[in-house]
Amino acid sequence: MKATLALLATVALAAGCASFKGIEPRGSLADPADLKAGASLAGTPVSAAWPELDWWKRFGDSQLDRLVEEALAGSPGMRLARARADQALAAAQIARAPLGPQVGAGVDVTRQRFSGNYIFPPPIGGSSFTTTQLALSFGYELDFWGKNRAAYDAALGRARAADAEGFAARLVLSSAVAGVYVQLARSHDQLDLARRELADREAVQRLTSERVRAGLDSKLELKQVETSIPAARVRIAQAEEQIALARNQLAALLGKGPDRGLAIERPSLRVARVDLPSRVPADLLGRRPDVVASRWRAEAAARDIASAKAQFYPDVNLSALIGAQSVTLSKLLEPGSAIPSFGAAIRLPIMDGGRLRGTLAARDADYDLAVEQYNQTLSDALREVLDQLTSLRSVEVQRGEVDSALAAAEEAYSLAVARYQAGIGSLLQVLAAEMQVLEQRTLRAELQARELAVSINLIRALGGGFDLQVALQ
Structure with a gap:
């Protein structure tokens, strides 16, 4: 009996080892250290800290805090992510059964x-x-050849990937809520500017009417002012429309009906500086949930190959x-x-029509696909960080220029109004100066909203507080 078993095992080993020769994966996982970014990051302020899990609280708006928490608790997308994670964990439990x-x-x-x-x-x-x-x-x-152990490891890797993807969904949702909230704040600022523009135009209209009655201006100047008033009212209507649309979008992100958006008040956001962690890109691998999920799926695919090879024994x-x-x-x-x-x-399988070799080739292709998806995700992650840093630098430069231009435009407008009231300036000079002030104020509001949006995008690009070491605990 022992001799027979030994003979069968020897024949099996010989047949199994020879059967999958020539079938190997081609993919190779990228090393974050090979993605050089030192020159691109030179001069960027750095910090030892990564973003915190509740990163949205740094913007100092309690209403935003409540909206994000409500979205995370009630969004169908989050429930879907949790269901997928539970499904993957159950599959891992099933794969573990043959080990005992x-x-x-x-x-x-x-x-x-x-x-x-x-x-x-x-x-x-x-x-x-x-x-x-x-x-x-x-x-x-x-399990002499590790077939069942490899299958379990692969299923466990997919369960971990599903967990990381759940956090990625959390990050996408929270950053989406914060991003739309910034749009809401921007629309309120635009409404303020439009109302101020209307008030200025009406004040000029009253002044021009008085000058017409005094014989200092003609009705032509009055009609020019009156023509500009409807345009200001149009901008008010446009801003009110954007406010309503942002509220509707926020309500949808919360998983609620449009009436929920009616209760959302004007934001009171503050700009919060986001510094770059000192170990980028080295630590980005463990801080981006999408990168971590892609890595785990690639490693799970590698274990699937090991399980498929063990089928030959x-x-x-x-x-x-x-x-x-x-x-x-x-x-x-x-x-x-x-x-x-x-x-x-x-x-022992002896003749299976190429089924085992085909299965192994398919597992190799799955691995190559997972590897390239990981490599692309890692490259995109670093690019997103650099993109947002570039935008932040640009916003800082533009903000200084706009502040200077706005101060000059406001001074020019005051002088134009004073000259017009004194009868030594024209109405066209007043309107032109007013348009310059409006343009610079609009640019400043746009830049403030842009800075908030880019800060949110940078936090998202840095992983939004995800930590692989904590996730493994």
Whole structure:
């Protein structure tokens, strides 16, 4: 018996080792250290800290805090992400089952009458008997080649990836809420500017009317002012429209109806500086949930390859049964009723029409795909960080220029109004100066909203507080 098993194992090893030659994956995981960014990041202020999990609180708006928390608790997208994570975890639990022994128990009770005209003569023939059987079964697959362990590792990797993807969904949702909230703040600022513009135009209209009555201006100047007033009212209507649309969008992100948006008040955001952590890009691998998820899926695909290769080797199974069987219940537990059994089985695929090689080739292709998806995700992650840093630098430069231009425009407007009131300036000069002030104020409001939006995007690009070490605990 031992010699037979040894021979079968030797033949199996020889056949198995030879059968998958020439089938290997081609993908190679990128190393973050190879993504050079030192020159691009030179001169950027750095900090040892990464964004915190509740990063939105740094903007100092309690209403935003409540909106984000409400979205995370009630969004269908978050429930979907949790369901996917639960599904992947259940699959891992199923994959773990073959690693341990399978033990079962059973009781069979059968009432049977034997024919009086068959092979059993009386008194058995023509009589009825109750057959009772008790059995405790045991089965165990000896995972010599690591097939089941690799399959479990792959399933566990996919479960971890689903968890990371759940956090990525959380980050996408929270940053979306914050981003729309910034748009709402921007629309309120635009409404203020439009109302101020209307008030200025109406004041100029009143002044011009007085000058017309005094004979200092003609009706032409008055009509020019009156023509500009409807345009200001149009901008008010446009800003009010954008406010309503932003509220509707926020309500949808919260998983609520449009009426929820009506209760959202004007934002009171403050600009919060976001510094670059000192270990970028080295630590970005463990801080971006999408990068972590892609890495785990690539590693899971590698374990799928190991499991597929193990399919070429023989399966070795042990089985045992301890039980008792009797046609009379009173004798069921007597020694003579025992029916013990023990066995071992070795099964080796010899001809399968190329199924195993095809399966392995498919697992290799899955791995190559997962690797390139990871490489692309890692590259995109670093690019997103650099993009937002570039935008922040640009916003800072533009803000200084706009502040200077606004101060000059406001001074020019005051002078133009004073000259017009004194009768030594024209209405066109006043209107032109007013347009310059409006333009610079609009640019300043746009830049403030832009700075907030870019800060949110940078926090998202840095992972939004995700930490691989914490996730593994």
